[in-house]
Amino acid sequence: MRRYILRRLCLLPLVVLGVTFLLFFLTQRLSPEMRASLYVKDPRQMGALEEVIREYGLRDNVFKQYGRWLVQVAHGDLGYSPSANMPVAQALKKYLPATIQLAVVTMILVVFFGVWFGAASAVHKDRWQDFIARFISVGGFSLPIFVLGLILLMIFYGKLGWFAPGGYSIQTDIIIHSSAFKTYTGFLLIDSLLNGDLRVFCDVFAHLVLPAVTLCIGSFALMVRVMRSSMLEELNKDYVRTARAKGLREYRVIYKHAGKNAIIPVITLAGIQFIRLLGGTVIVETIFDYPGIGRFGVLAAQQLDIAGILGFSLMVAVLFVIGNLFSDILYMAADPRIRLE
């Protein structure tokens, strides 16, 4: 097991290098003028691109240029992003906490409701509860998040006016940028509590509701499905019959005995899904204008902001690879029969 983890850790930088090289190679299709923006630190330099091209040798071969880009990244300089109007490193630092916050809230929703619906569906097999849960698990899997997002926006913002898009309201914006508001972690949900400002907390949370509900749909469908089949399997086992035979009350049999065992696959699945959410945030953040790295990446891609695209991909690749490694380890820890090589 230790050898497996070590091997994966060694491969990690290689894989990330591979991804960035692939993308860097693709950028070579673009004109040197466009690529020069990678090296510009100040919007004012944009006027003198020819100098930048000469200074950084943007007409050299790919490998030389890639090497230089790596050195630059190693120094923490990811270039300047015109689409975000700030250096890429700063943009990533600014937007990442919002995305993680969104993913965590989504995952809590997914696990809580997924386990609840899945268990109810198995306990009441072939009754209406089961029918609803199965309908959700099939339908949720096929409903594109951009369709669901727009429909929710139509109803809950357009019709009811409950949840506005964006990351927070203007009033909150003023509060969190005032000198009285101290930034501890960058996560607004936590920072607002540490500052003792419940209004900010509620506002930030209200802006999280729609994106989180939209984002959870696919994972939720899968979670219901896995919990249902896992629960059905446990309920048919001998120990459940024994528990019933010795006269335990039904809810104890279901929740304390079968439920505890049935939840194991759900936990490992949650680890994998958490990382998968990263892909979905790209669309959800765009629909709800939520200030996370997904929206940053989309804006960069739409405006062909190369520095932004490369920085965003690098960030996502690192998160994704580390996350996958963690979920593999989690998977193995939950089920000792699994041997990874």
Place this chain on the structure above:
Amino acid sequence: MNLRILKRIYKNKTSLCGLLLVAFFGAVALFAPMLAPVQNEHNPYQLPQSSYQITPQPPSADHWFGTTEQQYDLYYGIVWGARLAFKIGITVTALAFLIGLAVGGIAAYFGGKVDETLMRLTDVVFAVPSLVLAMVIAAMLGPDLKNMMIALTAVAWPSYARLVRGDILSVKQRNYVTAARTLGAGGPRIFLRHIVPNSIYPSVVVASLDIGYVVLTAASLSFLGLGAQPGTADWGQLIAMARNWVLGTPSNSLAYWYTVVVPGGAIFLFVLGWNLLGDAFRDILDPRQG
């Protein structure tokens, strides 16, 4: 074998639903020129525009599903969008499968260093969520339909390469392969005549059932403005245009519901059909069930 599969699909209500949905969209795609006569001879996927008025118009006798922004006809968009969905889905899966077959085949056949290198290459593509990678590639190539399909192919082939490689590795050990070798057959002949035909069947099924997923990803890219361009009969692109109208009018906030619901419903039913069919096949191919 195939008759048995069809019989089982027919018996199960949900998988029959899936089959009917896919068949329905297939028929719409096939008969698109009859259902919605072509307006622009040079490019049938170009949506007809009845005027240049911006505000969408509700369903009427002239426009059965209404019109979206700039009077693009939604009915035409749905019908030809079905054809485009099949075109994208089939082209991308076929190309990705062929690349996967070549790469997976080479990796499994040669083994050793070649295998290791090629598999690390698939790792690289797996290192980023496929939607994100496709988005980035499409952006760099320049947003249009063809480049979007290239981007989708680029992110789809590695999973087939792995599948094919695994299947070939297991078939390679079978007795009939050893028998062919003892009879004096050469390497390429064994590979092409004995190993490949016997190992690709499961992967072909998996790949063809991925069409729904490919179309969903394609729609996501078009939605983000990195695929089909405005005016194309593409479902994702139609929904992208609806984004400006979700808030409706001050008096009726749901006034433009059809701009989202019509193309959204089409994508939903299309993907649902493929998913139901996929579930049915997974159950049938699962050896634990009788």
